[in-house]
Amino acid sequence: MIKKLDRLRKFELLRTLAAVGLALAIAFILILTTSEQPIEAIRAFALGPISKFRYFGNVIELMIPLLFTGLAVSVMFSANQFNLISEGAFFVGALGSSWIATNFLLPAGVHPVVGILVAGLIGAVVATIPAILKLKWNADVLVSSLMLNYILMFLGFYFLNYHLRDPQAGDMASFKFPDSAKLMRILPGTRVHIGLILAILAVVLVYLFMFKTRWGYEIRMVGKNENFARYSGMNVFRVIIVSQMVGGFLAGLGGGIEMLGMYTRFKYKTLPGFGWDGVIVAILAKNNPALVPVGAFFLAYLRIGADIMSRSTDVSSQLVGIIQGVVIILVAAEHFMSKRKNRIIYEESMADLSAAKEAK
Numbered sequence: 001m002i003k004k005l006d007r008l009r010k011f012e013l014l015r016t017l018a019a020v021g022l023a024l025a026i027a028f029i030l031i032l033t034t035s036e037q038p039i040e041a042i043r044a045f046a047l048g049p050i051s052k053f054r055y056f057g058n059v060i061e062l063m064i065p066l067l068f069t070g071l072a073v074s075v076m077f078s079a080n081q082f083n084l085i086s087e088g089a090f091f092v093g094a095l096g097s098s099w100i101a102t103n104f105l106l107p108a109g110v111h112p113v114v115g116i117l118v119a120g121l122i123g124a125v126v127a128t129i130p131a132i133l134k135l136k137w138n139a140d141v142l143v144s145s146l147m148l149n150y151i152l153m154f155l156g157f158y159f160l161n162y163h164l165r166d167p168q169a170g171d172m173a174s175f176k177f178p179d180s181a182k183l184m185r186i187l188p189g190t191r192v193h194i195g196l197i198l199a200i201l202a203v204v205l206v207y208l209f210m211f212k213t214r215w216g217y218e219i220r221m222v223g224k225n226e227n228f229a230r231y232s233g234m235n236v237f238r239v240i241i242v243s244q245m246v247g248g249f250l251a252g253l254g255g256g257i258e259m260l261g262m263y264t265r266f267k268y269k270t271l272p273g274f275g276w277d278g279v280i281v282a283i284l285a286k287n288n289p290a291l292v293p294v295g296a297f298f299l300a301y302l303r304i305g306a307d308i309m310s311r312s313t314d315v316s317s318q319l320v321g322i323i324q325g326v327v328i329i330l331v332a333a334e335h336f337m338s339k340r341k342n343r344i345i346y347e348e349s350m351a352d353l354s355a356a357k358e359a360k
């Protein structure tokens with residue numbers, strides 16, 4: 001049984017890598033057939049992010065928020081709750097940290113910490129709303145969370161316009177953040193900030209939470225078989241709420257860290273998109289916190305590579321959207337490489353049967 005599970009895990013990893021490889025192959029074929037300078041475009045796309053230290057710094061900068069939203073979605077999806085509220089939680093988390101930054105005078109070491117924690121708490125609160133609607137009134141989590149994201153966006157803009165807006169900015173933006181509220185930069189020549197360390201710490205803590213604690217075990221059990229978990233005596237309502245709160249806290253935390261680490265004032269004009277990207281990262285990582293950094297780095301590398309390619313050649317950066325779409329479709333498709341999976345199950349089942357006969 002253990003051997004079968006191990007082979008199936010390896011197969012899922014292979015299936016994900018095959019999906020990524022196929023998506024990249026399609027992207028390269030499109031470049032070769034549509035670009036007037038295909039070799040330069042592919043070189044810029046594949047090698048651009050590592051051609052300069054500054055470009056690689058861009059990859060790490062983009063990777064930080066993806067780590068938080070990828071972790072958030074992984075935790076929420078592990079409970080079999082397809083809650084997409086990480087986008088809205090990230091947004092209101094960024095707004096909450098901006099409110100702390102512009103309205104409170106605190107010491108330099110304390111100010112960003114308070115802002116980030118407030119961001120996480122706001123994210124935790126809003127993330128429970130779709131789960132409560134599901135558990136109390138059987139509302140579809142996917143639909144309610146999707147709609148709630150836009151409700152939060154417009155409420156956030158209302159709050160920004162009437163409570164945080166700087167009339168001298170010439171645009172809908174908050175007052176500037178004081179230096180005491182900003183996160184410290186840690187890599188000279190880049191904008192990589194201490195949020196990278198916090199993100200790595202979050203990966204470790206979430207992994208330990210999900211695989212080394214009773215709470216994590218219960219979340220995974222509810223996600224795999226809610227009825228079995230309920231009949232085993234687990235409080236399914238509580239487990240689901242906790243999983244969504246943890247996911248929302250991580251997304252809100254990411255929003256606060258991104259805002260105080262990369263911006264001088266709040267200036268989002270729409271939802272930033274990191275929550276949606278977190279879904280892609282979680283899918284690539286198979287909801288495993290240990291693999292989230294790999295998925296986040298891959299997506300960040302693609303984005304920066306596509307941006308460099310679009311600035312230096314005639315190929316649009318929208319190519320990344322094609323790659324993302326193909327990867328999601330293939331990874332989510334149950335029948336993609338299903339023959340190989342069924343073969344593994346058959347071989348291991350026959351081996352177990354033979355072992356049982358020999359034991360008799």
